[in-house]
């Protein structure tokens with residue numbers, strides 16, 4: 117829905133032009149049509165137009181025709197972005213999965229040494245071996261080492277070169293690896309890349325989302341710093357890696373909790389990217405509840421919802437939608453005991469439901485194996501040495517159950533997500 121009453125004349129004009137590009141001039145002039153417009157209709161119209169005008173689908177046509185199609189296709193993409201952003205800003209489904217571009221998978225968590233980089237690298241190699249176009253991005257800024265997991269002893273250009281404007285595009289940083297995927301190396305600790313200015317961070321996130329690939333896998337640092345959390349929240353699919361160690365799974369829950377607080381803050385707080393949703397009163401309520409020290413054992417978000425219901429009831433549906441669309445996923449790595457892994461995942465799920473009112477998915481567990489550890493010393497991804505080994509099996513189960521398939525116009529290599537069922541391959 118686009119409620120045009122709240123928009124300026126210029127914004128309405130932009131929406132009408134976009135609508136006439138994706139639908140028709142007649143429909144663009146119909147305010148009732150605009151008011152009822154839903155994301156799915158916009159997406160379907162875009163897919164239809166894409167088939168006709170995306171020059172990649174018409175490579176055999178004469179050059180002049182391809183140039184014309186290209187120009188039209190640029191306008192189609194812009195129109196799609198305009199309508200999509202307006203609809204998402206108003207229905208609360210911010211940050212949702214957009215099936216027209218590559219899928220950004222973030223691998224994060226608050227604790228170091230749980231296997232985030234190992235998993236990110238092997239997931240990338242696994243997908244690339246199945247013919248997907250994959251780009252791995254090292255966003256563990258200040259402690260970057262993802263290149264080592266891909267057998268690259270060093271990377272010449274890093275994210276820092278992008279942040280410091282030495283290169284204009286991330287493409288210029290990409291290194292092709294011997295495993296059929298590309299790598300964008302991390303920042304370089306000497307320049308303090310872990311503290312990025314907000315505007316630069318947004319620029320970096322936008323550039324990552326625009327990378328032309330089926331999957332963009334980002335490897336995050338072990339912290340709940342705003343940068344790290346913002347990278348996590350910008351993904352389509354967030355994975356939190358934990359082990360069975362209590363310090364590790366408590367940190368995993370904390371990471372999920374802080375990310376949710378930050379998500380709400382990024383919508384209602386002073387840094388809001390959603391101008392119309394910026395709301396001082398709601399922001400104060402969120403801060404009041406999330407920073408309160410007297411809430412031991414209470415449902416933080418439940419209290420927030422109650423306060424909003426009492427004081428700002430018109431925001432209840434919007435916030436409920438945000439909670440529904442925030443679904444981080446957990447992996448229990450290096451487990452030596454199947455039942456322990458299941459119990460850890462269940463605990464995180466239960467406490468997240470009870471305290472934060474959100475559903476956390478469980479993707480499965482990965483056992484501890486000396487060969488896996490050795491692979492990192494040899495600088496060779498485990499799944500490339502053992503394509504049918506335990507780690508491939510685990511990743512395969514995870515993909516089958518939950519991770520969304522790549523954009524719809526490419527034949528998906530993995531099946532559609534069904535339920536958030538638990539997968540484990542330890543028994544094998």
Ligand SMILES: Nc1ncnc2c1ncn2[C@@H]1O[C@H](COP(=O)(O)OP(=O)(O)O)[C@@H](O)[C@H]1O
Pocket residue numbers: 227228229230231232233234235338449450451482483484485486488489490492493
């Ligand atoms: N399933 C596993 N079995 C054995 N060793 C593992 C496993 N997962 C990770 N490791 C080892 O744990 C260490 C830390 O992994 P890493 O991916 O660098 O952690 P993080 O990125 O979370 O800091 C590495 O030496 C890696 O080889």
Ligand SMILES: [Mg+2]
Pocket residue numbers: 232233234256335336337
């Ligand atoms: Mg790491």
